[in-house]
Amino acid sequence: MTDPRRTALVTGANRGIGRAIATALAERGLRVIAAARTAAAAEAIAETIGRDAVGAGLDLADPADLETRALALAEAHGPIDVLVNNAAVLLPGDGLGTTVAAMTESLTVNTIAPFALIRALGPGMRARGWGRIVNLSSGWGAFEEGFGGPAAYGVSKAALNAVTVQAAAALGRPVKVNAACPGWVRTRMGGEGATLSPAEGADTPVWLATLPDDGPTGGFFRDRRLIGW
Numbered sequence: 001m002t003d004p005r006r007t008a009l010v011t012g013a014n015r016g017i018g019r020a021i022a023t024a025l026a027e028r029g030l031r032v033i034a035a036a037r038t039a040a041a042a043e044a045i046a047e048t049i050g051r052d053a054v055g056a057g058l059d060l061a062d063p064a065d066l067e068t069r070a071l072a073l074a075e076a077h078g079p080i081d082v083l084v085n086n087a088a089v090l091l092p093g094d095g096l097g098t099t100v101a102a103m104t105e106s107l108t109v110n111t112i113a114p115f116a117l118i119r120a121l122g123p124g125m126r127a128r129g130w131g132r133i134v135n136l137s138s139g140w141g142a143f144e145e146g147f148g149g150p151a152a153y154g155v156s157k158a159a160l161n162a163v164t165v166q167a168a169a170a171l172g173r174p175v176k177v178n179a180a181c182p183g184w185v186r187t188r189m190g191g192e193g194a195t196l197s198p199a200e201g202a203d204t205p206v207w208l209a210t211l212p213d214d215g216p217t218g219g220f221f222r223d224r225r226l227i228g229w
């Protein structure tokens with residue numbers, strides 16, 4: 001029996017690495033729900049991706065009704081089998097120079113919103129016996145790599161890594177939940193001097209989003225290799 005056609009929800013799909021991930025998943029035959037901050041941006045990018053991709057407005061800065069909105073998307077478009085938590089903000093500020101507002105926004109968009117989407121969609125994946133969840137993290141959120149970037153960003157990505165481990169344990173092996181560091185990528189966040197193209201940065205997240213049944217879960221990967229938390 002061939003696998004059923006899978007549906008993937010990608011946040012922040014309107015530009016950067018998210019756009020490259022959404023495009024690559026559509027090219028691999030998945031049905032893509034391209035989420036962006038506004039419905040207009042989401043619909044525009046879905047049209048560019050083509051291959052029956054659809055757009056969905058999901059503003060992650062207000063996670064209060066995100067679970068309801070994610071379940072409504074599943075109701076409208078069918079079961080969501082793959083969730084790529086890609087969208088994030090990178091706000092300036094080192095150590096205690098970071099404002100509480102920057103810390104709050106970073107944790108909200110980069111950690112709590114992904115948690116809400118996993119909470120909404122993960123149990124359905126577990127019940128159907130198949131799911132893939134990819135959390136776009138960063139070496140700047142790794143204790144092992146010394147938190148090289150702005151403080152609020154590092155805290156939010158370290159917390160996202162913790163969410164990854166907890167969700168993997170809660171959802172069981174048929175649902176693969178992994179974190180990915182895409183490397184240093186030429187996007188608005190990464191800047192023009194970065195070493196990788198968005199498509200190259202999308203490689204590890206796309207690999208994790210399409211893992212075979214014997215693939216890993218609960219890990220942190222860069223260049224398709226396990227790295228330390």
Ligand SMILES: NC(=O)c1ccc[n+]([C@@H]2O[C@H](COP(=O)([O-])OP(=O)(O)OC[C@H]3O[C@@H](n4cnc5c(N)ncnc54)[C@H](OP(=O)(O)O)[C@@H]3O)[C@@H](O)[C@H]2O)c1
Nearest residue numbers: 012016017037059060061087088136184185187188189190
């Ligand atoms: N670029 C790198 O070198 C690098 C390195 C390590 C990790 N990463 C991670 O890779 C992922 C993608 O990064 P990127 O470089 O592609 O970033 P980017 O070019 O800055 O794009 C960020 C995306 O997140 C969306 N977003 C931000 N706040 C949002 C909100 N409140 N609601 C909905 N969407 C929101 C943006 O939407 P708008 O267009 O509406 O702002 C945009 O689509 C992020 O998780 C990032 O932390 C990137």
